[in-house]
Amino acid sequence: MSTKGTHIPDWLQVPFAGITPAPSQKKGQDLFPTGNWRSIRPVYRDKMPPCNNACGTNEKIQGYLDLVKRGKYLDAYALIKEDMPFPSVTGRVCYHPCEQACNRGSHDEAISIRAVERFLGDLGQALPKDVVKAGPPNGRKVAVVGSGPAGHSAAYQLARLGYEVTIFEKSPKAGGLNRGGIPDWVLPQEILDREIERLVELGITIKTNTEVGKDVSWDDLKKNYDACILAVGLTEPNSARAEGENKDGVHYGLPFLRDIGMGTSTVKLGPRVAVIGGGNTAIDCAREAFRQGAQEVTMITVEGNTSEMPAVPEDLHDMLEEGIELMHGLAMTAVKGNGKVDALELHPARFTGAINASPIAIDREAPAVNFPVDQVIIAVGQHASLKWLPDEFKTPRGTIAVDGFGRLGKTNFFAAGDIVQLGSGQPLMVVNAVGDGKRVAFNVDRVLTGETLEPRMIPVDVITDLKRMNMTYFPHFPRVKQEMLEPASRRRTQAEVIQAYSEEQAVEEANRCFSCGTCNACDNCYLVCPEPCIIRADRSNGLYKILVDYCKGCRVCIEECPTGCLEGVPELDFDTGVVRMDTAFAITQGLHGRQATQLRELPNLPPKDIENWK
């Protein structure tokens, strides 16, 4: 009997025929760590979705779409409020660079992110108390000059950090460009009013009718506040540099809209109105002109066609629907009329450089076009009024000179928004001003708390290649359209043109999101793993873990990750969690485990002990 007298030591006792409890999600297969078979390790590595990256204030768009998808609207609203004080406003006015960047655009149609943002913003408006609270007071005071998007955003973030914030606004009502630059039929005033109230609820003081340089001086700001953020925007309209611009009936885009917004407008439009300019403000002016009584509105642009115009395509489309005429390739060279405009002189023209802000070549030799009008609205850009600013901080292009952190030299003055961004290559839009205000507010905080300023993070990995996702999981599905008022009925009223999403529509649209490069807890990896090598405490981003002791690196989870968040990383890149041959055997205290331990101790043993060593 060969097996007579044999015994199996306790540490080598194995279950009958190796039959063991079924592998569990918690521990995996219990007997043998197969992790050392792996050359590729699956790693959950969230990439920057292109929408988040394109957003001027880097809203966590993928994040809130995912929450909307799951019906967690309040969480979604709270998430958006991290970066954006007024989603109800940007949900209406934003030129949505996120949607241009959306990967779904090259699949079928981009996600209607702005419409979902508006759904969340309106939800926030309806809350009796906002989810955002002021931080515990830190005893420091910061002044913010200007209550437009940049000032609003900076003040909001500083209040959340516990600063005592005072906003100075020269107009009778707070809101800046949000109020003065955006017509009611895009952004109803009461929506903005509610967002301003939210600022006051955070403990922010807003001093209206208070103009810097007049009611409050540079030195006052320096003396009375720990820091000051200048977010004064571009308040002064550019001239078209035409003869006779000083005549009656010549209006400028931004003041035209601003006076209507502030309720102080005295403009009475005649039947024929021309708008000079091809940008977004010009479009707003043209559409507003109808609503102010004009019968024929003509937009005159230097650009040779619509695609050259620096305008958002859908706004242009909506404008043309309302019946506005377009004339391309013409510059206004003179305003004709005796004291009051009665016609415009137009000459063929083109941009000589890149589109927008480039020199214009006007062919004055060509026969002039005489274009009879009752009024002309000039909307060819804005510039700042900086008489109050010490000269050392002025740039040749008429903006405030700041360093990479928005700071004016070594002072505790900072600047944010259009007043900094004009001519910087950054498109001027509300969301960019909000983002600038946010970042500068955090920089102020760092300076005041003695921390070092960090340069703005450049996202390493923005996922833009659809091949990095598994597109088989995304059938084509059209975008949920927002309802709009009919062109004929809307062009005479101040009623909001674009209608809000219903809850169902918002969820349906959020459901279209690919969640590019970011784990959205779809559970696919958990389900497709041929062995239970993936565990999760809950269905949530960040809670999925690979059991590296057991994962053999078969790549099934990586291939089947719809979002491309799971990546295969060569095992050589790791120095932790690596299951090597010796550690594979040493995981339980078996023969090889003991041998591995003994071998490690070998160099420490004196030679004569090694002779007796067992």
Place this chain on the structure above:
Amino acid sequence: MATVAPAKKKNVRINGCVAAAQAAKYADVDVITAYPIRPYTATMMALAQMVANGELDAEYIVADSEHSQLSIAHGASSSGARVFTGSSGVGVQFAYELYSPISGSRMPVQMMIADRTLDPPGDFGSEHTDALSTRDMGWLMGWSCDAQEAFDNHLMAYRIGEDPRVLLPQMVCQDGFFVSHITTDCELPDSGQVKEFLPPYKHPYPLDPRHPVSHGPQIMPEQGPPLQLERARAMEGAVPVIEDVHDEFARIFGRRYDPWVEEFMTDGADVVFFMQGGHAVTARHAIRHMRQRGANVGLVRLRTIRPYPTDRVMQSLSKFKVVGVVETNMGLGSVSSGGSLYAEACAALYESDTRPLVLSFMAGMGGEAIVLKEFYWMTQKMLDAQKRGAIEKRTHWVGFEE
């Protein structure tokens, strides 16, 4: 596990294949996996008929090859079913991968082997090489020499293999044609006797979704040795079980077999044949004739080769002057350059104080019959060696030498 039609004891004339099928029916098997290959085919045909006639309520699965056939048998057994399967010749070889896993996972699958010479060329005749080549895979193994013994061995093998102390698969072998296709008298028992003899099969850890377990998981290298030791213990532990079961069988059915070796006319014998399987029936006739003519010849027929009854073989063969191993199997380039049974016999005798001379006879190769004349010739060779006190050579190719 359901219905065997109650049967009264009756005497029938059946061949070995049908006897095996009858035994499976009496054992009330749950799953039959089959793939045709002669001569085993007759067993699967008989079982198919029983299932079709409603005599036996079992899952009858025709696989796409012997490999699948044994894989299915493995799976079915893992789920707790009593499984019957079988094959012949190259079919046995094609399923080779499964033999160690089945015994390693301790699944008492039963396999009927009707021996067939391995290719080449295609040959239907019996040679034991097909099953013998798997002899060290952890299966209980033994040869029957007629239909009655085949029937009885199949019933006993289930009882032994399913014993909780053993839990090993069994190969119940019979010579193709000589046993599988020749009808002999066979007593089929009363179903009540079988019920008393063979309790329902119960594996301790069957695959059951309500109580999940992992069968055959990966283990660490250091966990291999204890599992191999356990399998060796099970094989050795089968020895007393085999003896008990033979006693129990004799008590219930009235037929007593020595579990290890059948000794035929060994009293006063100087020379004996040592062999397995159906040719022993011819050997018995030859021995009776030669005894009448004064030759002191006998027969020691090995009934169980795994577990190998080493001590019993030593004890038995040490009584004689010369042992002639009738191989009926190929052991090319082996110890004796003949068959593999020689090595088994010699190894058992090595520690004996009275070692006989051992000769190996290559007879019945390719499934050819071993005729009486050849047994006489072999006896003469043994007697010559006895007289000479030495062997002429280890292996004789019967029919090719003077």
